[in-house]
Amino acid sequence: MSKDSKMRATINQKLTEMGERERLKELLRAKLTECGWRDQLKANCKDVIKEKGLEHVTVEDLVVEITPKGRVLVPDSVKKELLQRIRAFLAQHAT
């Protein structure tokens, strides 16, 4: 198990060091904006704000409300593509 965690740590480190993580992040952002995921979530945010009141809304409120929805709302195509890229990276660098 520690091997796994070691391995994981190594891989994560590699991911960050090589800049692949950033690239993946940018790719994901672009794709989510393109497919309208962002606007959808923003509309949800509006509801939360109206609910909580404009003055007193906190980051925590938003995060708690939005993140689970966000995870669910990601389109399948985007998910698949991203996973593909990650796997490719792992296959290349894990061993």
Added chain:
Amino acid sequence: MKMEDMSLLGLDNTKLEALAQDIYSDLVEDSCLGLCFEVHRAVKQGYFFLDDTDQESMKDFEIVDQPGVDIFGQVYNQWKNKECVCPNCNRSIAASRFAPHLEKCLGMGRNSSRIANRRIASSNNMNNKSESDQEDNDDVNDNDWSYGSEKKAKKRKSDKNPNSPRRSKSLKHKNGELSNSVNADPYKYNYNTGINYETLGPDELRSLLTTQCGVISEHTKKMCTRSQRCPQHTDEQRRAVRVFLLGPSASSLPDADTMVESDCYDASDGQVLMSRLQWDGSSDISPSDSASSKASTNNSDSKKPKKKKKTSLGLNSTGGGGGSGSGGGSSSQSSLVGLANRKKKPKLPVPPAPSIYDNLN
């Protein structure tokens, strides 16, 4: 070792998959957080709700989806069928034609002066010989501004399109100057120039024949509108046409004037004429022509869309310049006289013509 490797690999596969999933969910969470921070900042800074419009305005700009109307709710051909009344002539004009009509109607704009000038020029040409008929003149002139004559003018314009700028130019040079442009391409323009003699009245015919060649082309059944000295037709042909159109005794044009004129010009212009007439395809025909005939306009712009009768005149448009051009001064005299005779009195004897030919040979 191998087994360890293999197990490592196997481990790695499932683990890798799990790892990939973990990495993926980390990334998504990062994006969500980023969004939350952004929204929170916008809220706190007060610009979060700026791009919203209130419900009422939203209704105004709603997308329209009705037939016959575009998405803004505008009708496409709303102004197509509308008619406006012209303030100048009080006619009802279609909206899309209103601007050009107004241009012509008020006499402003680029083309209206051109058309008006052309109309004036052609009506001048028509009315030139009928000075004795003042009343008729007035009536004809009054027609200038009716729309029938406008159509006529337009038709005239389209009839003589290849020639038209040149034709109007030569009108300005009528008093003895050369109009080279008219005769520059005699054979090129031969079949485009012409008048239909069917719709002309006897007076008009006479006036035309005194100023123009008038020979009827067999191809187009139109009268030649070149000058009396036109190189394509012989004097014989001209005489024949006059006999045909006016009848042997129909001519009532004053002879004395022209006779006197031709005598005068024989003396003074004989030499000039001689040199000029010698040149077959000459473009110098107009001065002598204008000199001898009182109505001096060149045939340039007298294109009228008249219908043609069938004529059985066998006319050749050969180099008739041979007929009109003569070798000697004396023969030029006689040719002039003969020509004048032929113009004014078709029934005068033929002999001058053969004499011309004899001299040539």
